[in-house]
Amino acid sequence: MSLHMGSTDQVRHEIVAVCQRFYQRGFIAGTEGNVSVRLAPDRVWITPSGCHKGMIRAEDLLLIDASGNVCLGQGRPSSETPMHLMLYRRRVDIQAVVHAHPPIATSLTVAGYELNTSLLPEAVVALGTVPTVPYQMPTTWEFGTVVSDAMQHAAAALLENHGAVAVGASLQDALNIMETVERAAQIFYLAHTLGRVQPLPPEALHALQALRPS
Numbered sequence: 001m002s003l004h005m006g007s008t009d010q011v012r013h014e015i016v017a018v019c020q021r022f023y024q025r026g027f028i029a030g031t032e033g034n035v036s037v038r039l040a041p042d043r044v045w046i047t048p049s050g051c052h053k054g055m056i057r058a059e060d061l062l063l064i065d066a067s068g069n070v071c072l073g074q075g076r077p078s079s080e081t082p083m084h085l086m087l088y089r090r091r092v093d094i095q096a097v098v099h100a101h102p103p104i105a106t107s108l109t110v111a112g113y114e115l116n117t118s119l120l121p122e123a124v125v126a127l128g129t130v131p132t133v134p135y136q137m138p139t140t141w142e143f144g145t146v147v148s149d150a151m152q153h154a155a156a157a158l159l160e161n162h163g164a165v166a167v168g169a170s171l172q173d174a175l176n177i178m179e180t181v182e183r184a185a186q187i188f189y190l191a192h193t194l195g196r197v198q199p200l201p202p203e204a205l206h207a208l209q210a211l212r213p214s
């Protein structure tokens, strides 16, 4: 699947495709998760509240303004709308926000582990540092403020005892980041279970970090 920003119809179909991908990969269950794309400075397509994202249709999506008012569509926007809007306010460089509960990454936060992104080349280059946001009541503007504070320079964050958020210059970028977060968490978990976590040598790490976009 390759995602490109385009017409409104195309953007909605891309959001549906990402929701389905998250469901198929087990990153969400039931009505969990939310996805948005910034169409214009004051217009965001976002998934609705209370909807099973594995079965979502393009016509279920809502177009909202920068305050969260519905401009187009039926129903209520995602309960995590404040978090999406706070991220768009703070990050002019992003066009997409995805939130899911990938099981291994989420389990790390429940077990009190940070995500170590310096163990795998792909994670070093694609993710950089992934902060863990201390638990905060979801759905609130305070939650949105804390998450956006932590993600001023981050492509992803883990949400303690909750899940993960990824942002990107495109929806494809945000999806890639979320998948890479879960992969890094999975490999750490398996290595830890095997009994030894061997870091990359410092010189290898420095060479990879130099590849990160500034």
Ligand SMILES: [Zn+2]
Residues within 6 Å of the ligand: 033, 099, 100, 101, 138, 162, 163
């Ligand atoms: Zn959540």
